[in-house]
Amino acid sequence: MTIPIHDPLQPPGTLKRLPLRKAAALFIVAVCLCLSGLLYLQLEQTRRQDLATAQIASSNLTRAMAQQAEDTFLAADLVLTSLVDWVENDGYGAAQRPRLQKTFARRVQQLQQLDGMFLFDRDGQWVITSYPDLPRGNSVADREYFKFHLQNASTVAHIGRAIRSRENGEWIIPISKRINDRDGHFQGVLMAGIKMAYFDRFFKSFSLDDNGIMFLGLKDGTLLARRPFDDSLIGSSLAQGRIYSKLLPEAPAGTATIRSVVDGVVRLYGYRQLGMYPLVVAAASSRDTILKGWYERAFQASVIVALVILGVGLFGWVFIHQVRQGERIEKNLRKAQRALEEIATHDSLTGLANRRLFERSLEIEFARGARQSSPVGLIMLDIDFFKRYNDAYGHVAGDHCLIQVAQVLKNCCQRKADLAVRYGGEEFAVLLPDTDINGTLSIAGQIRRSVMDKCITHSGSPTGYLTVSLGCYSFIPSGNDSLEEFIQHADAALYQAKNAGRNRAAVLSLESSVAELMRSDR
Incomplete structure (x- = not known):
């Protein structure tokens, strides 16, 4: 988008x-x-x-x-x-x-x-x-x-x-x-x-x-x-x-x-x-x-x-x-x-949207979701052990790695309204309008598996290959919602996925206010 x-x-x-x-x-x-x-x-x-x-x-x-x-x-x-x-x-x-x-x-x-x-x-x-x-x-x-x-x-x-x-x-x-x-x-x-x-x-x-x-x-x-x-x-x-x-x-x-x-x-x-x-x-x-x-x-x-x-x-x-x-x-x-x-709106390295376009898109989707009572989903993801990757292979290889992950995000965003974002460093985000938590989690699983399918060698990872951790969150906007809190919920789910051992997608449940960890199908 x-x-x-x-x-x-x-x-x-x-x-x-x-x-x-x-x-x-x-x-x-x-x-x-x-x-x-x-x-x-x-x-x-x-x-x-x-x-x-x-x-x-x-x-x-x-x-x-x-x-x-x-x-x-x-x-x-x-x-x-x-x-x-x-x-x-x-x-x-x-x-x-x-x-x-x-x-x-x-x-x-x-x-x-x-x-x-x-x-x-x-x-x-x-x-x-x-x-x-x-x-x-x-x-x-x-x-x-x-x-x-x-x-x-x-x-x-x-x-x-x-x-x-x-x-x-x-x-x-x-x-x-x-x-x-x-x-x-x-x-x-x-x-x-x-x-x-x-x-x-x-x-x-x-x-x-x-x-x-x-x-x-x-x-x-x-x-x-x-x-x-x-x-x-x-x-x-x-x-x-x-x-x-x-x-x-x-x-x-x-x-x-x-x-x-x-x-x-x-x-x-x-x-x-x-x-x-x-x-x-x-x-x-x-x-x-x-x-x-x-x-x-x-x-x-x-x-x-x-x-x-x-x-x-x-x-x-x-x-x-x-x-x-x-x-x-x-x-x-x-x-x-x-x-x-x-x-001004895209990352020069990966070609993905940057935080400026991400924040503007959030405002638009929150307003539309509030009008139509439709959910808005967000995936926050981070490359596992990326600092080790840069130390082992160099920053040029690190940039190439970021580009490959960005390409995976583009391929998984099938709808025109979906927006893949480079949030900062090795951290990415995917905005999914009109998508509930199940749909958000499903796309997160596709992204995780697609990165693994790339078979990018990573000697600093326990799996030997490059993996990502993902945090998922979805809710129906009410019109008075905070963008920061929305991002924080998805980011909290991301940290829960990392704390649970990485290479997984986690969902933050707003009703129970308890993090539920889920391993996606390998």
């Missing part, structure tokens, strides 16, 4: 101290994570704000494009409508042609988007143009717009695919109307060609990044005009693209982020379908350009936060290092304290 000395490093009644090093590491990690989380939230918020601003700008841009395109075609549509009414009422015979030609030319001059105006008869032959000279060549019966009016009786203006003018070879977008006779029969087509260059100039008037795109297309996906202009793409179909296949069927206008299948660039598209004409306009800016400023701010903020985290990490490393040093010092202090406790 070991009774620890008071620990000054941890006052009694206090809670167990938290592992400071782990707590510091967790705190530093938490601070770094919080800084990183705040940075992420702030950057994500500003990124969304930049994209939202770009979406608004893209929506406004497509609205302006749609309005311009609608105005452009509406102006041409109004001119065509007035001229169709004139031709249908007055015809386009030889008498009317000079006047019609001048009117065509004047209208083209008034509308800068028009490349020319052309009237074709029912066979697609050239009748009147806005140019002074009537071109000679193939008819336009193979053109898409002519076939449309030939097959459809609708008088609504038709916008056809972009074509190259047979007059000057320039790209134009045809807007045309059907001409009927008084009976509603097909008589020809009046067509106005809108310059592709007009839309190109209009597109270029907007500020767009190098990877930006703007286009005008028919509702069926046919590309009419595009920025940047690419001759090979004019007339191609965009019907399988996401705008036409998924977005327009859900809403006539909106914005979407799309990765281009052509160049792999991610762009923010704004698109809008015109209300009056089967046309679609769209404008797109690359996401990298939109977020260019955000990337710069994100880099700067990330560098600052990284430096702060680095500083916190370095400070934490130094702090944890200091904590580790403190823990190492504290560990050494505790180790030294345990060593001092061992020195």
